[in-house]
Amino acid sequence: xxxxxxxxxxxxxxxxxxxxxxAAREPVKQLGKDxxxxxxxxxxxxxxxxxxxxxxEFIAQxxxxxxxxxxxxxxxxxxxxxxxxGMSAGLIGxxxxxxxEVKNGVVQHTGTVNSILWREGVQYVKVEDIEVPxxxxxxIAEPSKGSEPEVNxxx
Numbered sequence: 001x002x003x004x005x006x007x008x009x010x011x012x013x014x015x016x017x018x019x020x021x022x023a024a025r026e027p028v029k030q031l032g033k034d035x036x037x038x039x040x041x042x043x044x045x046x047x048x049x050x051x052x053x054x055x056x057e058f059i060a061q062x063x064x065x066x067x068x069x070x071x072x073x074x075x076x077x078x079x080x081x082x083x084x085x086g087m088s089a090g091l092i093g094x095x096x097x098x099x100x101e102v103k104n105g106v107v108q109h110t111g112t113v114n115s116i117l118w119r120e121g122v123q124y125v126k127v128e129d130i131e132v133p134x135x136x137x138x139x140i141a142e143p144s145k146g147s148e149p150e151v152n153x154x155x
Contacts, residue, residue, distance in 0.1 A: 036065055084123065088116040088134070091125055095143045098136040112143050 040061055097110045111127035118124070124131040 036068055040065065085116075088123060088125070091116065091140065093143065095141045096125060096127065096132070096137050097139040097141075098132045099138055100136070108138070 091113045092115065093113065095110060095112050097108055100107050100109060109127075109130075109132075111130070113125045113127055115126040116123065117126060117131065119131075123134045125134065125137065126132075
């Protein structure tokens with residue numbers, strides 16, 4: 001045992017000094033908008049003054065940049081929507097509580113989620129015939145055993 005040395009390359013990356021750089025570095029998989037803009041700026045700096053970039057080429061490259069940015073933003077939004085839909089679908093059959101403002105203060109309601117819906121970009125849970133915005137939900141729980149799905153107003 002005295003002659004055995006213990007290597008650190010297979011220990012959690014932040015414990016071994018040589019692995020910190022490897023763990024922090026992620027390979028670039030695609031050309032992003034920052035890289036595209038850097039290439040465009042470099043191209044403009046290094047162009048021949050006697051033969052400047054044609055307007056058509058410049059406009060085409062700017063259109064590509066704009067298209068790239070919009071595509072990336074759309075991909076992020078679609079991913080967020082998929083994650084949100086997946087999380088929301090898990091609420092069906094759960095007991096939720098939400099608040100509602102009334103003249104005398106705030107009333108808390110509880111009920112079992114029947115469905116999920118979206119209207120004008122806002123996500124709602126449907127409890128009986130009441131549509132509750134997701135941002136009004138204050139608690140989520142497993143339904144009480146032996147209780148029927150219902151809506152109760154607790155004042």
